[in-house]
Amino acid sequence: MCNRRTSLSILISVLLTTVEAQIQTAEECPAGAAQCDAVPELLSWAAAHGAQCDRLQTDNTLAIRGLRATTDIPGGSVIVSLPRSLALSVSPSQSCPILHLIPEDVWSSSIKNFQLALLFLAESKKGRDSAWYPYIQTLPQHVDSLVHWSDTELHELQYGATEPEQQFLQEAKQQLDDIRELYWKLESSGLVTELNSTLEDVVWASDIVRSRAFAISTPEGWLSPKSIGIAAFMANVVLRIPVFSQWQATKRIISIARSVTFMCIGAILFGTQHVGNMDLALLPVIDSINHNSSSLGHLQPGGGGTTVEAVIGPDGAQAFQEVTAAYATASNEVLLQHYGFVDMDNAHDEYTANILSFIEENVIDQPNEEQLQDVYASPVLKSSLSQAKLTSQGWSTETVTALRFLLASEEESRAAKSLLPLRWVTQVVKYRQLPTPGYVFKEAQSHATETRVDQVRRGTSKSELVLRWRFRLFPLLLGYGLWS
16 A cells, blocks of 8 residues: 555656646747747837837747737727837838948849848847847747758658649758858958857848838828928918918919819829838837737837838737737748748648640530630639639639639620620629729629539649649648658
8 A cells, every 4th residue: 555655645746847848838838938039028129219019028938939918909909009110111212221241233233132131230239239139049940841841851842743842842952052142242341250140040041031121101201292282282272362362373372282182182092002101110019929820910000101000900909918910911832932831720821723625625515715715815704713722712703704604505605795884884883993804703603604614613633633632631730840
């Protein structure tokens, strides 16, 4: 009995030790103790310089270090308001801000990602003297981007079957070559000779920018459409005062001011700001929020362009719940290429297959030659079939529409071609887009046509079976880091 009690005591002691070890491990920071301790300092530093992030705190219990809510946060709330002065950024057509370290010709010939990487690297070399030191010390010392993948590891992705996949692999392999070329241009620069920056340093800085930088709106200056429109509107109002209305040129000036006002309103309402015309920035605190593809949060300018605001999605967050944001509305391929990770539950994931080649090579009530020629003559239809998109919801609407057009009966094709103009107008109003060849086939056709379409969509096409397998397994393999 004594031996049994002794054995039982030893067993309980071992179990308690194991549980204590697991609890201690769960409380450790996944990024390492130094980086973990630096996050509260980052939040304090940001708050001291005007940032508003008091409803967030670091969460060390996550598999990947992140931030959680300290209180209930309503949907649509601003969770971080960051002064632009705390954003390390580069603007389009910006001259080199560190000419003593980087020649202007090297700077101007580099893409914005590399410009920001060089600016960030120069700051990191300052150590504690950098204004961004509290932020820099929280960043990882290694990012598992595709730059570090060998050809063997890239081959494990089983890519190369389609043109987009071949382009993906080519871009992945080209990344390191581009960084090496950049470093070769910098060999005699102050960044290398004075700060002793190595190729590994440039790769690391490039990884940080590629995986963490955001495109943000460029601050509006005095010559922005908004500023000019307000000035023109005020001129239009002021010149109508009797004191000024007696001037000989008043009517002409008012007419010009009115035209300028309407032009500026049109530019504001219908103008789009492309990523190429936006600033690229590293955003302290904001980039500590982990990615979630289903998150509906977004970034927006605030304070008249003086701040960058992170807005939480409509569902908000409960107290002590992790706060997430969507870095991009993109597939896992894009996330892996630019951020070095994949999302296991990515609602935007997609794969590409060439259904057109499959139909031509297999006998599935082969479409007639005229319909096949119509498909090849239409870039929209051809692209929808030769680069068909498969998502978690199945084939895209464009692909199904093109399939119906291609596999429709002769009677359905003739009926579609003889549509009255009124039907065209109806389709434009219904689908909010200009008609394209095959657009009427968005709706289901005859039973025979739908059966032929389903033959291609559901299993007859080996491409879909392969892609569905990869769609489920590919994120899984990467998620468990079998190649790390």
